Structure formats: structure tokens, C-alpha cells
Amino acid sequence: MAAPEGPETFTLLPLHLDAETKALSSPNTNLADHLDELNRFHRHIVALDTPNQNIPPPAPVNPKRSVQIGKLRESGNASFKKGAFAEAVKMYDLAIRMALDRPPWEASGLVREELSALHGNRAQAMMGQQAWPEGALDAKISTEMKRVGNVKGWWRRGQCLKEMGRLEEARDWLRQGVEFERAGPEKANLGELEALLRDVEGGLAAKAKA
Amino acid sequence: MSNEYNYDNDAQFFPFFVLTVTSLVTVPLTYTLLRAPSDSATATKAPKIESPAPPNHVDIIDTQRAKQKRKELRLKRIITAATGWIVMAYMIYLMVVTARHAPKIWNPYDILDVGMSATEKQINSRYRKLSVTMHPDKRQPDASKNLTVEAINDEWVEIVKAYKSLTDEEIRNNYIQYGNPDGKQSTSFGIALPQFLVAEGNGKYVLVFYGILLGIGLPWLVGKWWYGMQKMTRERILVTSAGNMFKEYKDRMDGGDVASAISSAMEYQDILPGGKADTGLGKLEKKLQATSDLDLAMLEKDKKLLNELDDATRRKTLALIWAYLGRIDLEDRTLEAEKYEVAPTALRLTEALASIGLAYGFTQPVLSTYQMAQALTQAIPPTKLSLPLLQLPHFNPDVIQKIETKTESTSKEHLTVQSFMALPAEQRQALAQAAGLPNDRLKQAEQVARQLPYLRVEKAFFKVQGEKYIIPSSLVQLAVKARFIPPGTSKIPPVSEADLEDPDPAEGDLKAQNKEIEQHHIPLAYAPYLPRDRAPQWHIFLADSRQGKIAVPPFRFSTFDKPAFKEDGTPTFEVVTMKMQFQAPPQPGEFKFTMHMVCDSYVGFDYKQDVTLVIDDASKAQEVDDDDDISEPDEDTIAGQMAALKGQATSDPEAKAKRRAARRAAHDEESDYESGTDEDEESESETDTDTDSDDE
Numbered sequence: 001m002a003a004p005e006g007p008e009t010f011t012l013l014p015l016h017l018d019a020e021t022k023a024l025s026s027p028n029t030n031l032a033d034h035l036d037e038l039n040r041f042h043r044h045i046v047a048l049d050t051p052n053q054n055i056p057p058p059a060p061v062n063p064k065r066s067v068q069i070g071k072l073r074e075s076g077n078a079s080f081k082k083g084a085f086a087e088a089v090k091m092y093d094l095a096i097r098m099a100l101d102r103p104p105w106e107a108s109g110l111v112r113e114e115l116s117a118l119h120g121n122r123a124q125a126m127m128g129q130q131a132w133p134e135g136a137l138d139a140k141i142s143t144e145m146k147r148v149g150n151v152k153g154w155w156r157r158g159q160c161l162k163e164m165g166r167l168e169e170a171r172d173w174l175r176q177g178v179e180f181e182r183a184g185p186e187k188a189n190l191g192e193l194e195a196l197l198r199d200v201e202g203g204l205a206a207k208a209k210a
Numbered sequence: 211m212s213n214e215y216n217y218d219n220d221a222q223f224f225p226f227f228v229l230t231v232t233s234l235v236t237v238p239l240t241y242t243l244l245r246a247p248s249d250s251a252t253a254t255k256a257p258k259i260e261s262p263a264p265p266n267h268v269d270i271i272d273t274q275r276a277k278q279k280r281k282e283l284r285l286k287r288i289i290t291a292a293t294g295w296i297v298m299a300y301m302i303y304l305m306v307v308t309a310r311h312a313p314k315i316w317n318p319y320d321i322l323d324v325g326m327s328a329t330e331k332q333i334n335s336r337y338r339k340l341s342v343t344m345h346p347d348k349r350q351p352d353a354s355k356n357l358t359v360e361a362i363n364d365e366w367v368e369i370v371k372a373y374k375s376l377t378d379e380e381i382r383n384n385y386i387q388y389g390n391p392d393g394k395q396s397t398s399f400g401i402a403l404p405q406f407l408v409a410e411g412n413g414k415y416v417l418v419f420y421g422i423l424l425g426i427g428l429p430w431l432v433g434k435w436w437y438g439m440q441k442m443t444r445e446r447i448l449v450t451s452a453g454n455m456f457k458e459y460k461d462r463m464d465g466g467d468v469a470s471a472i473s474s475a476m477e478y479q480d481i482l483p484g485g486k487a488d489t490g491l492g493k494l495e496k497k498l499q500a501t502s503d504l505d506l507a508m509l510e511k512d513k514k515l516l517n518e519l520d521d522a523t524r525r526k527t528l529a530l531i532w533a534y535l536g537r538i539d540l541e542d543r544t545l546e547a548e549k550y551e552v553a554p555t556a557l558r559l560t561e562a563l564a565s566i567g568l569a570y571g572f573t574q575p576v577l578s579t580y581q582m583a584q585a586l587t588q589a590i591p592p593t594k595l596s597l598p599l600l601q602l603p604h605f606n607p608d609v610i611q612k613i614e615t616k617t618e619s620t621s622k623e624h625l626t627v628q629s630f631m632a633l634p635a636e637q638r639q640a641l642a643q644a645a646g647l648p649n650d651r652l653k654q655a656e657q658v659a660r661q662l663p664y665l666r667v668e669k670a671f672f673k674v675q676g677e678k679y680i681i682p683s684s685l686v687q688l689a690v691k692a693r694f695i696p697p698g699t700s701k702i703p704p705v706s707e708a709d710l711e712d713p714d715p716a717e718g719d720l721k722a723q724n725k726e727i728e729q730h731h732i733p734l735a736y737a738p739y740l741p742r743d744r745a746p747q748w749h750i751f752l753a754d755s756r757q758g759k760i761a762v763p764p765f766r767f768s769t770f771d772k773p774a775f776k777e778d779g780t781p782t783f784e785v786v787t788m789k790m791q792f793q794a795p796p797q798p799g800e801f802k803f804t805m806h807m808v809c810d811s812y813v814g815f816d817y818k819q820d821v822t823l824v825i826d827d828a829s830k831a832q833e834v835d836d837d838d839d840i841s842e843p844d845e846d847t848i849a850g851q852m853a854a855l856k857g858q859a860t861s862d863p864e865a866k867a868k869r870r871a872a873r874r875a876a877h878d879e880e881s882d883y884e885s886g887t888d889e890d891e892e893s894e895s896e897t898d899t900d901t902d903s904d905d906e
Contacts, residue, residue, distance in 0.1 A: 030517065
């Protein structure tokens with residue numbers, strides 16, 4: 001927020017400290033986001049189990065959370081295999097929330113990695129339910145988090161767009177995907193992407209003729 | 211013998227002085243005036259697209275337009291220059307009219323009335339003759355002829371002087387040296403200042419005048435210039451504004467962010483000074499909040515952004531920008547006027563923001579600023595929800611929505627002008643009828659659409675002038691061949707292949723190489739809401755889509771080498787060429803870029819396609835030069851002896867022949883190999899680049 005006054009001016013903002021939870025709140029709605037962040041940070045510190053509640057170094061990530069996320073994902077995958085897509089989506093939801101809730105001192109690259117995988121999986125579950133728009137969005141998030149080496153993510157959004165009949169967008173998206181993955185580590189799986197692209201292009205050509 | 215300074219008593223030389231001084235100021239000023247900025251120059255030259263249906267409050271827009279024009283005219287300078295020219299003209303008039311009395315040159319021959327070549331004898335006899343008639347003893351004063359004794363004496367003295375100067379050695383020397391037989395005369399200098407400046411008692415006024423001029427005027431002028439320079443950036447915006455926008459810059463910006471960023475500039479302080487910033491702000495915001503999302507594509511986050519602003523001027527500016535973009539009727543004449551006044555300033559600031567974005571090199575913010583420029587020109591929200599069809603008269607969000615639901619478009623993108631106009635005429639009519647748009651109004655809208663300059667790219671390729679291959683670090687040109695095809699044009703003639711070629715002028719043909727490219731203007735942007743004339747510009751740049759960064763910064767095109775429209779407004783379908791030059795990457799390989807072409811005045815005319823730049827190895831281009839070998843020194847020359855002493859090869863005929871044969875063999879092998887690759891290449895692609903277009 002850009003204050004019109006100089007840096008010397010002190011403005012008293014209406015803040016309220018909850019006596020029990022020690023959470024800050026304010027009637028000023030503009031501050032809500034900042035206060036949320038602050039409160040969350042506070043909760044993380046309170047929940048620390050390190051001696052003297054010192055903030056631990058970022059390097060060895062607290063294994064508990066990773067294990068929990070991993071477990072949630074596993075159970076989500078299991079449900080998916082059984083065909084219980086709604087159940088799987090719920091599991092992935094929880095895992096995503098947990099991943100997003102990592103304390104700010106842990107490496108953010110890890111969050112990206114986890115979220116990319118989780119959103120990708122959720123997209124697959126959504127596709128299983130034929131919820132194409134949701135799947136497309138999830139797949140998009142997945143690729144935003146990890147652009148290269150994520151053939152599945154590109155493929156899923158392309159498939160969703162195709163199912164929705166948004167062929168032009170699907171074509172553009174798949175082309176972009178092929179462009180990114182061409183030199184990536186998953187070069188071997190590029191064929192799937194290209195096959196889908198050919199499929200979409202064929203559909204477009206047929207539409208143009210009609 | 212004294213030197214004497216004369217002031218210009220009878221205003222003889224003073225016009226020269228004034229003329230010189232005035233011209234020193236006036237001529238450069240006039241030059242800057244005549245060499246007006248390119249924008250307004252094109253404004254006068256380029257044709258206009260007439261609007262068949264004026265928008266609401268057209269009178270307010272027109273007053274704002276006149277105001278903007280006055281700002282650009284620089285009235286003060288024009289008056290100064292005009293005054294200067296009037297003064298100069300008057301001075302020239304004075305110079306012509308004033309009779310000049312140049313001092314006569316004393317010429318003894320004239321006085322004696324003899325030729326310049328007269329001998330001494332002739333002079334003597336002439337003198338004697340004159341002495342008979344002119345000697346004072348021989349003449350009588352005659353009152354009727356105004357002949358007094360003094361006059362007679364003077365005349366005689368002159369004659370004697372002249373005679374002496376021609377005969378007497380000493381006096382003759384005087385005459386030759388000083389131009390006067392009497393010896394050195396006093397010199398007089400004329401100073402081209404009027405007398406009154408130095409007259410008794412005027413001195414102090416002159417002193418005060420100079421004091422003001424040099425003590426106050428000059429420092430003020432220099433100071434104003436210097437601080438004026440410091441306050442402005444190169445894009446002619448205030449440095450503080452640039453600083454503010456710099457802070458607002460993010461690596462990802464959408465239309466709302468851009469609107470917020472340009473509202474942070476200080477330029478609006480002039481439009482909304484002091485109390486004006488607060489008046490009507492409440493009403494304005496209420497209006498914004500009340501408007502439905504359909505009319506005003508203002509996202510929740512943008513509304514929040516507006517609410518978080520503390521500064522009243524900025525808050526009002528941002529609200530006004532949104533109101534302008536949403537074409538919201540503010541029901542208040544002053545607010546309406548402010549709304550339209552803000553737009554041209556905002557438009558100028560988008561350019562500055564684009565250059566900030568370019569410094570970072572990310573594609574997305576730059577594209578957003580260009581889209582903002584389009585949005586501001588057309589008064590259409592810059593977000594994805596914006597409707598390009600709003601550019602046409604009589605089209606409002608309601609009508610467009612009805613039309614769009616009727617056309618079974620699968621894409622989430624909104625209908626662009628060109629895709630709407632591409633529909634068959636009957637279908638268009640049916641759609642408009644269903645949406646409640648009468649036929650005559652649709653006709654008017656179509657009329658406007660048929661005049662919009664939609665630039666369709668026919669071909670884009672890379673080349674190096676005069677070379678066959680593109681080698682690393684060479685100066686590459688991206689040539690874009692395109693045609694202006696207004697939306698809804700039926701019967702588009704096919705492009706001839708020859709037009710898509712870009713032949714280089716022959717190497718020796720200097721005339722062709724130096725030929726100036728013709729410049730043809732495009733009609734001014736059809737922007738009924740923008741209170742300013744705007745010449746559309748096309749920006750072309752290359753982006754690396756993988757990194758989301760700009761690889762080659764934008765080149766701007768506002769004039770083209772072929773006319774786009776004929777006199778009567780029908781398209782010529784001529785292929786125009788746009789070229790941008792940049793340095794190729796330093797290593798060989800295939801480089802994939804996305805070419806973006808953005809018109810900054812119309813929404814929905816953006817175009818992008820993939821282009822591939824193939825850089826060949828440098829050896830390929832050198833192979834041609836390989837043939838000429840440097841001759842080795844002969845055995846019997848000094849150079850040959852030196853070479854032999856050093857143990858190098860001399861031209862022993864036999865050895866030479868052997869070497870040559872070996873080289874030829876090697877070369878043959880090499881060329882065989884080369885031709886093999888050539889064939890491969892040809893089978894792959896005809897030209898150096900293969901382009902696939904995204905056009906539908």
C-alpha cells in the first residue's frame with residue numbers, strides 16, 4: 001500500500017488481538033491478507049517442536065509433513081485406481097492444502113514440485129469424473145508449476161480442451177507443450193502429445209470442411 | 211589624428227543589428243515548429259475514417275479534443291516566432307527605405323576631370339586651363355548662383371590639392387597611403403546602436419535592463435531548461451511518474467495491473483489539481499460498483515486494488531480510467547469531461563510503461579501494455595472479457611452477447627470484428643435482427659468495419675542482405691510481408707508469388723541500394739471516444755515462448771512502403787514489406803521464436819506465428835572464397851631466397867603441380883560432401899525458414 005505520507009508519519013491502524021488464540025484481526029478489510037499471513041506465520045512458530053522454538057534451518061525439511069502428503073497422495077492414487085474418483089479428489093485436495101501450508105522457511109521449490117504432481121493427479125481424477133473444465137484448470141496449474149518434464153500435464157489439459165470442443169485452444173496449447181518438451185527430460189513420451197495434437201488438428205480440419 | 215566612435219544617430223545600421231539578433235532566435239524556433247513531431251504531422255496527412263454514429267456526449271469529447279489540440283499546438287512558440295518574423299520584416303523594410311550616405315572617396319582625377327591614364331603633361335595643361343577659369347582672382351561671387359567667396363576658395367583649394375597629389379611626390383605618397391593628400395585622417399567607427407541608449411540620463415535604465423537580462427533572465431532560462439530536462443524522461447513523462455510506474459511493475463501484469471500502474475503517474479495532478487481530486491469521487495465509485503460485470507469487465511481484484519488506494523488523485527484517476535474503459539455514463543458534465551481528459555494522458559503513459567517492461571524483457575507485461583493502449587484508444591476494457599465488436603458503432607455489450615450466443619462458437623475467445631465480418635451477409639443480418647439491431651444500423655457498422663486496416667501477414671522469413679546463408683553473428687533481417695485486408699472484404703485477390711519475394715538490389719547498383727523507401731500513411735484510428743487523433747502503429751517483436759521473454763525488441767511501423775487504401779477508401783491489396791534488423795545469435799543452430807504483431811489502436815487485430823531462424827555454420831559461406839590461393843614466392847626473387855633460408859616452400863614447378871592436384875582432390879571431396887547436405891536441406895524446406903501460421 002502506498003501511503004501518501006512520508007516514512008516519518010505514524011498511522012495507527014485499528015488492530016485487535018484475540019486474547020486466547022493470539023490472532024490479530026482488524027475491521028479494515030484491506031489488511032485482511034497481510035494479517036492472515038502474519039497469523040499463519042505465528043501458528044507455525046507456535047507449533048514448532050524444536051528446542052526453544054527456534055526456527056530450524058531450511059535445509060533438512062521437516063519429514064513429517066512430506067510423509068503425510070505422500071500418504072495422502074498414495075491413498076488418492078489407490079482410490080483412483082479403484083475408480084472412486086470423488087474420493088481421490090478429496091484426498092488430493094487435502095494433500096494440496098497441506099503442501100500449500102508449508103512454513104515459509106522451507107524451500108519453495110519443494111512446494112512447486114509437490115503441487116505440480118498433486119494438481120496433475122487431481123486433474124486426472126477430474127477427467128475420470130468427466131469434469132473437463134476443472135481438469136483443464138488443474139492441469140494448467142500443474143504445468144505452470146513445472147513446465148518441462150511434465151508431458152502428462154500438457155496432455156491432460158489438451159485432452160480436456162478437446163473434450164470441451166475448444167479445439168483451437170487445444171491446438172495452441174499442445175503446440176506450446178511440444179515446444180517445451182522437445183528438449184526436456186521426458187522426450188520419450190513426446191509421442192503421446194504429438195498424437196493428441198494430430199487428433200485435434202484433424203478435428204479442426206473436419207470442422208473447417210463442415 | 212584621433213579615433214572617434216559614432217553612435218548610430220540616424221538609425222542607419224541599427225536595423226542590421228536587430229535583424230541579426232532576432233534571426234538568431236527566430237530561425238531555430240521556426241525550424242523546430244515546422245519540424246513538428248511525427249505524430250501531429252501524420253495527423254494532418256493521414257486520411258480519417260468518418261464515424262456514422264457519434265457516441266453520447268460527443269460535444270464533451272469534441273471540447274476535449276480541441277483542448278488536446280491546443281496543447282499540442284504550442285501557441286506560445288508560434289506567437290514568439292511570428293513576432294520575430296514581423297520584427298525581421300520591419301527591419302528589412304527599414305534597411306531598404308533608409309538612404310545611406312556613404313562617404314565619398316576623394317578622387318583627384320575626378321576633381322581635375324582627367325582620365326586615370328593621363329600623363330603628367332596632360333595633367334599640367336589641364337591644371338593650367340582650370341587655373342584660368344577657377345582661380346578665385348578670376349571669378350566673381352554670384353549670389354544668384356549661390357556662389358560665395360568661400361565656395362570659390364574651397365573649389366580652388368580642392369583643385370590645387372588634387373593637382374599636387376598627382377604631381378608632388380610627398381603629397382602623392384600621402385594620397386596613396388591614407389587616401390587623402392593631407393596625410394592621415396581621423397578614423398570614425400560606427401556602432402550599430404541607436405543613440406538613445408547612450409544618451410545622458412538613460413544610462414541607468416540600460417544598466418537595469420542588462421542587469422535583469424543577464425542577472426535574472428539568463429539564469430532563469432538555463433535553470434528552467436535544465437530542471438525541465440531533468441524532470442522528464444525520454445518518453446516525455448515526469449521522472450517521478452516513471453519511478454512510480456517502475457515500482458508498480460511486476461513480471462506478470464494483466465490489464466487491471468497496467469491500469470493501476472499508469473494511474474500512479476504524476477501527470478494527472480495537472481488534470482485533477484487539489485480539490486478537484488475529491489469532488490465526485492464517491493459518486494464515481496458508487497457508479498463503478500453498481501455497474502454489472504457485463505458492461506464493465508473489472509475484475510474483483512481490480513476493484514480491491516482501487517479500494518486500497520489512499521491517494522485521492524490516484525484513486526480518482528484509476529476510477530476515471532475504468533469508467534472511460536467501461537463507457538460508463540457518469541451523469542455529470544464535469545466528471546464526464548475529466549473522464550475523457552484522462553484518456554490521452556493514460557495512453558501516453560502506456561508507452562512509457564512498455565519501455566519499462568522492455569527493459570525487463572518479459573513478454574507478458576509488454577503485451578499487456580500494448581493491449582491497454584488498444585483498450586484506451588477504443589474505450590474497451592483490457593481484460594479477456596472485453597468484446598472487440600464494441601469497436602463498431604451501435605454495438606453494445608447486450609447486442610454482442612446475443613450475437614455471440616447465436617453463433618455456435620466453441621472458443622472462449624470473443625468474436626472479433628474480422629471473424630464477425632467473415633460470416634455470410636445473410637447470417638450477419640439474421641444475427642443482428644435477433645439481437646435487436648436494425649438493419650440500417652448494421653449497415654453503418656459494417657461500413658466502418660470495411661475501413662479498418664486489418665493487417666494480414668502473408669509471409670515472414672529471415673534473410674541476410676546479399677547472402678545466401680545466415681551465419682552466426684551476422685545482421686539478420688526479419689522480413690514480414692503483409693496485406694491490409696479490411697474485415698468483411700469479399701473477393702480478396704490471391705497474392706502473387708513475386709510479391710512475397712524480397713530481392714536484394716544488385717551489388718553494384720548504388721541507385722537501387724540508396725533508393726528511399728516510400729512512406730504511405732494509414733488512416734487515423736477509428737476511435738470516436740478518444741479525444742485525440744491517433745495514428746495506428748504496428749509493433750513487431752520476437753519472443754522466446756519457452757522463457758516468456760522478448761528476444762528481439764519491438765520495431766514500430768506507422769508508415770508502409772505501399773499505400774493501403776485508394777483515394778476512395780477501397781483497399782489496394784498491395785503487399786507491404788516490413789523489415790527489422792538485428793544480430794543473429796553467435797552459434798549455429800535452429801532458433802524458434804514466436805513473432806508477435808500488435809496493432810496499438812485496434813482490439814483483436816493481434817497476430818502471432820512461429821518463426822524459425824536457422825543459423826548455418828560460418829564455413830558454409832566461406833567456401834566460396836576458398837578458391838583464390840595466395841601465390842608462393844618464386845625461387846629467383848629475394849622473397850623466394852628468404853623463404854628458402856627459412857626452410858619454407860618455394861615455387862618449385864613440380865611440387866607446385868603436385869600440391870595443386872592434392873588440393874583439387876581435397877576440394878572435390880569437400881564439395882561432394884557439401885552438395886550432399888545441400889540436397890538434404892532442399893528436401894526439408896525450400897527456404898531457410900519454415901513458418902507455420904496461426905491464422906484461421
